[in-house]
Amino acid sequence: MYKDTFRTLVKRLLKHISPKEKEQFLVDITKHLYETEWWEQADTIGITISRNIELDTDPIIQQAWKQNKAVVIPKCYPEDDHRMEFYQYTNKHELENVFLDLYEPKKDLNKLVQPQEIDLLIVPGLLFDYDGFRIGYGGGYYDRFLENFLNHKISLAMEQQLVKHIPRDQYDLPVDAIITEKSIYTI
Numbered sequence: 001m002y003k004d005t006f007r008t009l010v011k012r013l014l015k016h017i018s019p020k021e022k023e024q025f026l027v028d029i030t031k032h033l034y035e036t037e038w039w040e041q042a043d044t045i046g047i048t049i050s051r052n053i054e055l056d057t058d059p060i061i062q063q064a065w066k067q068n069k070a071v072v073i074p075k076c077y078p079e080d081d082h083r084m085e086f087y088q089y090t091n092k093h094e095l096e097n098v099f100l101d102l103y104e105p106k107k108d109l110n111k112l113v114q115p116q117e118i119d120l121l122i123v124p125g126l127l128f129d130y131d132g133f134r135i136g137y138g139g140g141y142y143d144r145f146l147e148n149f150l151n152h153k154i155s156l157a158m159e160q161q162l163v164k165h166i167p168r169d170q171y172d173l174p175v176d177a178i179i180t181e182k183s184i185y186t187i
């Protein structure tokens, strides 16, 4: 329940940050991201198509393509034990609007990518702590996915999305690092 309270509060906070401000935060965050070895060495990047209140992931996807990296995006299966699969993403026409402002890849088995092929996974979330724990959007999709994911996993956030400690449930799994506009917090 505490997680839902935080979700409501953080969503409200994110709604009040203007697109212009978010754009500037993103510029500073990605500047750090692109300098990391995780980014430089990754051939395949796992990332979401951002929703309206989030930091826009499109510039990151464009940058990955520019650097000849493969981009893979998740498809969630709410009716199949909140499983998540990643698919190759090469252009906008491959997207399907599944709910409100939520976009996912169409199911195309030729484009299915196995977890071990993803070198760097950018894990979305609303609130984070310095140990890498997070409150996501509440589906438990990433917690389940991370159980079998051994490569690098990081999150991008604004400093105002960072708190000292997030109470954790036994199934919550931390990311390896959080990159903000100010710093890279390696866990």
Ligand SMILES: Nc1ncnc2c1ncn2[C@@H]1O[C@H](COP(=O)(O)OP(=O)(O)OP(=O)(O)O)[C@@H](O)[C@H]1O
Binding pocket: 003, 124, 125, 134, 135, 136, 137, 138, 139, 140, 141, 142, 143, 144, 147, 169, 171, 172
């Ligand atoms: N590994 C798991 N196995 C079974 N159920 C899980 C697992 N991880 C999470 N869940 C379930 O998913 C629900 C949502 O978890 P939680 O509130 O931590 O979501 P979240 O971390 O915000 O979501 P996400 O991981 O998609 O970002 C919980 O009620 C929990 O029971």
Ligand SMILES: [Mg+2]
Binding pocket: 134, 135, 136, 140, 143, 171, 172, 173
């Ligand atoms: Mg969780």
